[in-house]
Amino acid sequence: MKSIYFNSILILCMAFMIMSCEEEEYAIPQVPSGLQNDCIKHSLGPNVVGLNMEFAYAMAIKPEEGKLTSATVEASIEGADGTFLSNKSYHTDGSGQDIGIEVGDSSRTNGNTTVVNFNRDTSAATLRYYYTIPEEARGKSVTFTFSATSSNNETISQVMGPYDIAEMDFELDLIAQDSGTAYISISDMQVYTFEEAQANPDKIDLIYLYRSLDDISFGHALVSPSADSKYLPDVLVPAGVNNHTRMVKAWNIRDRHLARLQYGEYVDDRDLLEIDFEEAADYAINMREEAGLWVETADNSYKAFIFINSTDSGSKEMTLSIKRIKVN
Amino acid sequence: MKRNINQLAFFCLTLALLVSCHKYPIDEDGLLITDRSECYVSNFELLGSDFRTVRTKGAEIDTVAQTIEVEVFFGTDLKNLYPQFSLITDAKLEPKIEGKVDFSDLDNPRRWTVVSGNRKVRKEYTVYVTVE
Incomplete structure (x- = not known):
C-alpha cells in the first residue's frame, strides 16, 4: 500500500515536470498595420536653462503601406538657438556606438515647430531632438508634441511632458x-x-x-x-x-x-x-x-x-x- | 543502537527548543535587555558636515577614566559634527545621538552615558575635543 502511494506521487511529479518543461515555439511579433511611433527622453537630471533636453523619436510604417515623409516636434515654449531635430536616423552597433544615417533634409525651425522632411525612402527611423532650454522657460513647464506623417497621408503623434524647467x-x-x-x-x-x-x-x-x-x-x-x-x-x-x-x-x-x-x-x-x-x-x-x-x-x-x-x-x-x- | 540515536536526537531537539524559547525582556527603546554587564566604548568617530572624518588621528579612549580625547583639523566647524560611538555588545548610549552635535564649547565637554546590556551598569564618558 505504502509503495503504491509512493509510486503514484512519483509519477505525478514526473508528469508535472515533463509538462512544465514544454517550450513554446518562438514566433516573430506581427508588425501592426499603419503608422507607428514612440518616444523617449534621453537627457537626465534637472532641466536647466541653457542646457539641452534630448529626445529620441522613433516612427515606422510597413513598406507595402507607404514611406515616412516628415517628422515634426512642437514645443509649448519656443526653444533657444541650437534647438534642432537631427536629420539622421540612429541605431546602435554591436560595440555600442551610435551610428547615424542621413534620411532627410536638415531640420527647419519656425517658432515652436521643428520639422525634418525625409528625402530617402524610409520605412523606419529614429530621429533625435535637441531642445535648448530658453530663458523664457525658467520656472515653467514645457510639453512637446512629436508627430510623423507618411506617404499614405497617415499622421501619428505623441505628447511628451510636461517637464519642469529649473529656476537655477x-x-x-x-x-x-x-x-x-x-x-x-x-x-x-x-x-x-x-x-x-x-x-x-x-x-x-x-x-x-x-x-x-x-x-x-x-x-x-x-x-x-x-x-x-x-x-x-x-x-x-x-x-x-x-x-x-x-x-x-x-x-x-x-x-x-x-x-x-x-x-x-x-x-x-x-x-x-x-x-x-x-x-x-x-x-x-x-x-x-x-x-x-x-x-x-x-x-x-x-x-x-x-x-x-x-x-x-x-x-x-x-x-x-x-x-x-x-x-x- | 537505533533507539539510542532516536533518544539522542529527541534530547537535542528538546534542548534547541528550550534555548530558542528563552525570551529576553525589551526596554523602552525596543532593545533586548540581556545578561551582559560589560559597559564601555570600543571606538569613536567624529564626522563633519560632509560626513568625512575631522580627526587628525585616532581618538584616545580611556575606559578606566571614561574619557575620549580627539583632536580635529584646524578649521573644523565644531557646531556641526556627527559623533559615532561603537559600544560593547548589547550596550546602549544615553542620550541618543539623533543628528548634529555642537562641540564648540570646549570648556564644557559633551558627555554620554553607556548603559550595559543588562541595564545595571552605567558609565559616563566625557568627550574632549581639541583643535589642531
Missing part, C-alpha cells in the same frame, strides 16, 4: 587664483581681482586662498570676507568687502552638470532650497578636488552649490563651477 543658473570652470582672481561673487557667478572687488564690495561673497602652513592642514580654502582673520592668514581684504556668507561643506556630490564626470548625480532646485544654514560656518578650510560647498549669500538672496573641479597647489589656484538659485 549655472556657471562652469571659474578659475580662482590666490593673489589674483581670488574674490568670488555668487550673485554674478564671476571671479574678481583685488581692484575689481574693491570697486564692487557688495558683490563679493567668498575669498579663495591657498596656504601651506606648518602643523596645520589649511590647503585650499573658501572663506567669507567677514570670517575670523585666522581663516584669512595674510589676506588683505579690500575696503568695504565684508559680506557674511554662510557655507556647509559637502562630499560625494559630483553634480553631473558641474563635474562632467561619470556619476549620475544632480543638484536640483529643491536641494539648493532645503539646505539649512542656521548654524553654518563662514569658512571652509582644506577643500579638495571633487568636494562641494553649499553657500548662502549674506543678504539671503542666493543659495548655491560650488563644485571644485580641480585644485593646483603649485600655482595656488582652484577651478570651480557653480549652480545657483535666486531665493529673494
